[in-house]
Amino acid sequence: MLIGNILPMSRENKTEVLLGIGPGSRLEPSIRAFRTTLTLAHKLRYAMDERLRADGLTTQQAALITVVTAAGKPSLAEAAAALGSTHQNVAQIVAALVRKDMLQIEPDPADKRRKLLSTTNRNAAYWQERDEGDFGAVADWFGELSPAELKTFCELSDRVIAGLDNA
Numbered sequence: 737m738l739i740g741n742i743l744p745m746s747r748e749n750k751t752e753v754l755l756g757i758g759p760g761s762r763l764e765p766s767i768r769a770f771r772t773t774l775t776l777a778h779k780l781r782y783a784m785d786e787r788l789r790a791d792g793l794t795t796q797q798a799a800l801i802t803v804v805t806a807a808g809k810p811s812l813a814e815a816a817a818a819l820g821s822t823h824q825n826v827a828q829i830v831a832a833l834v835r836k837d838m839l840q841i842e843p844d845p846a847d848k849r850r851k852l853l854s855t856t857n858r859n860a861a862y863w864q865e866r867d868e869g870d871f872g873a874v875a876d877w878f879g880e881l882s883p884a885e886l887k888t889f890c891e892l893s894d895r896v897i898a899g900l901d902n903a
Contacts, residue, residue, distance in 0.1 A: 751775055780877065787873060791862075792836065800829050801838060801859060809842070809852040838862070 752758035755771045763771070784795040796819075803818045804810060810818070816826040830853060833839040838859040844850035878886060 783873070783877060784870075787870060791866075793838075797829055797833055797838070800826065800833065801855060801863075804839060804853045805855055809854050811844070811850055811852055815853055 749758065752775075755775060756763050757768055757772045757775060761768045781795045784798070788794060788798060799819060800815060803815050807814065807818065812826060812830060813823060815830075816823045819826060830839060830841070834841060837856055840854055840856055842852045842854060844852050881889060
């Protein structure tokens with residue numbers, strides 16, 4: 737009598753197998769790095785989206801808020817450039833965040849045709865309440881890496897990003 741699954745069980749991640757990444761990959765190193773980075777970015781975005789979903793927010797919206805906070809009062813075009821996104825895509829994200837009272841659009845005092853983005857008091861209060869928990873979750877996601885490995889990871893990623901910016 738045969739009981740259980742007749743197919744061999746594997747500890748390999750299905751995504752790794754399908755994309756040819758992970759230990760034992762036969763891909764050219766640059767292709768493996770590209771696919772690995774895409775997979776990591778997707779998984780991290782999904783994990784953060786899950787954390788934000790209950791509040792009706794997305795990782796993309798949080799990224800835009802981060803850019804607006806850091807830049808002060810950027811224009812829509814400046815925010816889109818910082819995110820590496822299109823004006824149209826960022827305009828949709830801005831509209832959603834304005835409806836949620838997280839961002840506001842103001843006229844540029846120097847150029848009335850131009851609109852500037854800024855965060856709201858509601859936005860500041862919201863992130864003050866949740867930043868600590870989100871920072872802890874992100875630390876957990878990278879918990880498999882030592883501080884030295886994290887530093888190296890960031891340095892290597894920064895070099896690739898700079899190369900793309902100069903391309």
